[in-house]
Amino acid sequence: MSDQKRTALVTGGNRGLGEAIAQALLDAGHEVIITHTPGNRKAADWVKGLAAQGIHLSAYGVDVSVYESVQELARKIHADGRQIDILVNNAGITRDATLRKLDKANWDLVLRTNLDSMFNVTKPFVEAMMERGWGRIINISSINGSKGQFGQTNYSAAKAGVHGFTMALAQEVARKGVTVNTVAPGYLATEMVAAVPEETLQRIVSGIPVGRLGEPAEIAALVTFIASDAAAFMTGSKVSMNGGQHMQ
Ligand code: CAA
Numbered sequence: 001m002s003d004q005k006r007t008a009l010v011t012g013g014n015r016g017l018g019e020a021i022a023q024a025l026l027d028a029g030h031e032v033i034i035t036h037t038p039g040n041r042k043a044a045d046w047v048k049g050l051a052a053q054g055i056h057l058s059a060y061g062v063d064v065s066v067y068e069s070v071q072e073l074a075r076k077i078h079a080d081g082r083q084i085d086i087l088v089n090n091a092g093i094t095r096d097a098t099l100r101k102l103d104k105a106n107w108d109l110v111l112r113t114n115l116d117s118m119f120n121v122t123k124p125f126v127e128a129m130m131e132r133g134w135g136r137i138i139n140i141s142s143i144n145g146s147k148g149q150f151g152q153t154n155y156s157a158a159k160a161g162v163h164g165f166t167m168a169l170a171q172e173v174a175r176k177g178v179t180v181n182t183v184a185p186g187y188l189a190t191e192m193v194a195a196v197p198e199e200t201l202q203r204i205v206s207g208i209p210v211g212r213l214g215e216p217a218e219i220a221a222l223v224t225f226i227a228s229d230a231a232a233f234m235t236g237s238k239v240s241m242n243g244g245q246h247m248q
């Protein structure tokens with residue numbers, strides 16, 4: 001039996017992993033809303049380009065690190081008579097530097113964007129999911145939140161925090177038909193990973209047993225499963241997909 005059509009919100013859904021997740025949820029028959037950083041013309045043009053190809057999704061410029069910005073988004077979505085059934089907290093950034101070189105601004109920016117966003121984006125939508133008795137919240141963490149990474153005290157701390165958030169919220173909403181899970185991808189063929197210095201990246205890839213970077217679509221397929229009715233008994237889990245780079 002195929003799932004009924006749901007409405008999904010994917011933060012940072014305009015590129016990289018978020019784009020692949022948005023695409024996979026569209027392919028699964030869902031309505032998809034994405035957010036991108038405010039004023040991002042490239043993202044707006046991308047959505048127009050998709051519409052020209054007959055692929056329709058709604059896109060909003062939202063700063064997920066700012067609570068009011070997300071509340072404004074929730075007001076617009078609800079004003080259009082829509083409710084979010086599937087929330088994918090994907091938006092995230094890196095500001096890599098060893099702790100000695102990391103400044104307070106880049107500590108705060110990464111923590112606000114990657115961890116505070118869990119509160120900011122989940123809070124306006126979770127209540128209605130519980131009232132309707134169905135919901136899926138999927139939080140994107142990282143291999144580096146599980147094992148730590150040289151040069152990423154900020155990112156590793158935030159991504160480890162993501163799963164703490166998942167486990168606590170999963171307990172609070174389980175009786176109401178809402179599941180909360182973490183997906184922890186490894187190194188993927190995305191712009192974010194391409195920003196890692198070439199030599200460092202080669203060293204990292206040589207430590208991946210599968211011998212290559214992951215494809216965003218591989219993670220997106222996993223997210224789509226977790227978003228389905230078939231995954232109703234799965235909650236509070238952290239699912240890793242990293243080519244064997246970190247086994248737990
Ligand atoms: N372990 C131990 N020592 C290391 C090391 C490591 N992994 N990497 C570097 N070092 C050593 C260097 O050999 C060097 O030693 P010496 O001073 O004795 O020569 C010292 O540490 C300084 O290293 P760098 O020259 O690299 O320091 P830097 O300040 O120039 O660069 C850095 C630091 C920017 C963090 C750089 O190392 C880097 O970009 N690392 C990659 C971080 C990374 O993997 N980011 C992932 C981004 S993608 C992502 O996050 C998505 C996801 O979820 C997976």
